[in-house]
Amino acid sequence: MTPPQWVEIDALLRSALELPEIEQDAWVARECEGRPDLRCEVESLLRAHRAAETFLEPNTHNHAGRRIGPYLLLHEIGAGGMGSVYRARREDQSFKQEVAVKLMRTSLELRPEAVRRFLEERQILAGLAHPNIARLLDGGYTAEGTPYIVMEFVEGIPITDYCARNGLDLQARLRLFLQLAAGVQFTHQHLVIHRDIKPANVLVTHDGTPKLLDFGIAKLLDPGASGGETTAVQLTPDYASPEQIRGKAMSTASDVYSLGVLLYELVAGRRPYQLAGTPLDQAIETICVNDPATPSTVSQDVPDDLDAIVMKAIRKEPESRYASVREFAEDIVRYLEFRPVLARQGTYRYVARKFVRRHRAGVATAAAACIVLAAAAALVVWQAQVARAERDRAQRRFNEVRRLAHSVIFDLQSKIAALPGSTPVRKELIANVIGYVDGLAKEAADDPGLQQELAESYMEIGSIQGGGNENLGDMKGALASFQKAERIARALTAAQPSFDSRKVLVEALRAVGRVYNQSSDRARASAYRREALAMARNLQVQYPANEDAKSLMAYSLFDMATLTSDFQSLQYLLEALPLYEELLKAKPSDPSRQRNAALTHKSIASYWLTVDYTQALPYLKRALALDAARLANEPGDQRAKLDLSVDYSQFGTYYYAGQDLPTAIEYQGKALSIRRELAASDPKDVWKQNRLAMALNNTANYLYEKDHDREALADLDESKQIIERLGLSDRGDIDIYARTLLLIGLVNRDMKNEKAACEQFSKAKGFYLSLGPSTANSSQVADVEKELAACKR
């Protein structure tokens, strides 16, 4: 083929393609009449054209009808720079829910580090709930590696359209805007910058609630975000701040700017800059250099105060804008209440500085004359600036600290706790973090959202110190942290009794009660637990279907049950048992629900083992089955191992009570070997050592009964050494220690070491008496008395 021929072919082909496909072949046949070579060539290319529909074209798939995880994509509702959005339905056996699924266009992000950050960040965002933000529900990667995000589905129209369509007056527009600002302020409090506020991302629902979409998502997908720099390949220049469009570090001030542009549009009817169709470099210049007309020059109805507010929000320099969205919103409220607005206070200086910048030379001479006058004023201005810089710095530091504390408490601790031998590192970390959190609490006394978060943080810190499992054995520190949480939660509940504040208060009361219980202050423990139970009952009555309320109720009942081991305690446990079983039934493979149900069964079994052991068997079996299943699911789970060892130990007691000593010793042996393994894995973990001592003690008891005195004595010595090394920090420790001494005495008496035996008995008696009167150890006290009586003879 030669170029002249090609020119003809090309022209024919282009003309043919203008026609409807069905007419093309006939047209070509007509045009090429008598020239078979030409016709053949054009027809061949037409066929190629039809086959090449997707060839070389960018990937534009329609994903409607596709299933991603539990979500069925229904139809596309929008497409933008970052990807396409589908209306979707979550279909589980338990519930149906309409959601929006955003499929990202980019797959640039598949570095492992980036994937990890995407998932972590998603976790943080998913925790944020506010009436004015569309909640992020879920997210992950499709089979092809495309990141996707699942959001609350919002049916609404962009805020600008909403205002126009409903003919809202200025006041109504401002009130709508204030709601939006509250949503943005909320995300800022949680250290999330939106980065892409624009009308398309602010939908107003039919009941007039504005909802912010996509918060945090820009950052979620931004490969450079961790370093503070952004790679703004996709952005909406009309609402982008100068720092954003220049690719510099963004902050909450960038969102203040975008909100300012949005407010400008809401009050003036158009945006400050007309950037449609402008090349990027020109847009950059406009946004970074040009001063826009004030809203009042665009629309004469805009009052001066509002002019000042909008212009302050969209200043070029981030530090000249409102220091926070809250401050921005407060100024609008001031305007609505006819009070002087802050925005106009700085106006003179602002204008003067702009003037000086434009007319540097001329100003220099004039300025000389004014120096004396200006000096006094300048000092004031300078001080104000320093104060603002201080405050900005403080705000930044505050946010950094908050984020750090949050990640140490909630992420890092649990990750490290799983590693054997990590106790010293955790202690140091927690000591640091308490200092930070105390500082945060002092600085933000007037922020209920943060106070709630701090109460939760103190709870978590307390349980790491000494309240929870895998704890650091610092009961005093734990008590202090739980009491801080209690104080905050009481104040919050008194001011505004929300579900969350009441929930954290019940949790704090329970935790304080637990610490008092462990340190033998039974009166206080009982008072705290009664209050917790009463509050939990109220919550459950008010929210019968709420799982958290149900859990709190079950926990509080369980707490009451552990105060005693008598018949009353059985009543509490029998009330708690169906709650725990219901919770488990709702999530049968949830390990903590498996554990709670198993614990309740164990506790009931434990009551029957002392009263009528034959009644204990069904409870023991259920507990063992639940714990064994949990361990099988997660074979490295140390807590599940410990729980299983308790089951074995209880079976030991059961057979011991049934006078089947060999089987009792066999089960007790199983328990002991698990505990040895656990104690060896982390020698500094107080709780694990304690449990080992307990198992040694039980084993020794059976061995003694079976007259294996030497073996019994070896176990008892080991147990005694462990307890002495750890120190006696609570009732449980004293009880085990006294029992160990009693058993050592008994074995010694068996071995005819009468003097050593009697020494041990009298020591044991002293420890038992220090516990005060209790039905739990009355039989042991009686035993010791009896043995001591034999000594005196």
Next chain:
Amino acid sequence: MPDGHEITELLERWGAGEKQAFDRLMPCIYDELKQVAGGYLRGERPGHTLQPTALVNEAYLRMVRLHSPKIENRKHFFVLAAQAMRRVLVDHARRHNAGKRDAQLLPPDSGLVIQPNLDFDVVALDDALNSLALLDPDKERIVELRYFAGLSVAETAEVVGRSPATVKREWSVAKAWLYRRLNGEAPHDSPSVG
């Protein structure tokens, strides 16, 4: 690398038809693209799709940022970037193919994996484009802008100074020609002439 003013000037001189300006600009845009791609992909396991569009845009923004005041003549930039992208992809594919044949002799760029959804060989596409260029250089340019720089029809129209409708038709014909070249004669449809 030339600074922002120089780039602007070179783009203008090249736009006015000066071949040497092209020779100076090409390597720096080529390097820029590779650097951007490498930045994304360093340490990544191979086999992931990297959109050329994103790379070209990113390279543009980087150059604006690193070498501003500003780059005039954005159109020329994209024409160049499209060609540079084509070279990056073809060179990469050549090296990659060679690497597959004999890893000892010529190792592929470590970490650099760019695959614009390929169900064909980018080297073969490059050859076909060269042949098309002999017949119709305008179409070669349009394919470069649409495919290698990822510009839309409207953006391409702006860059080449033609109407979007014209670009769309040129693009269709070019695609048909290239498709036939790469896939051989398309099969005849079952007779359905109306």
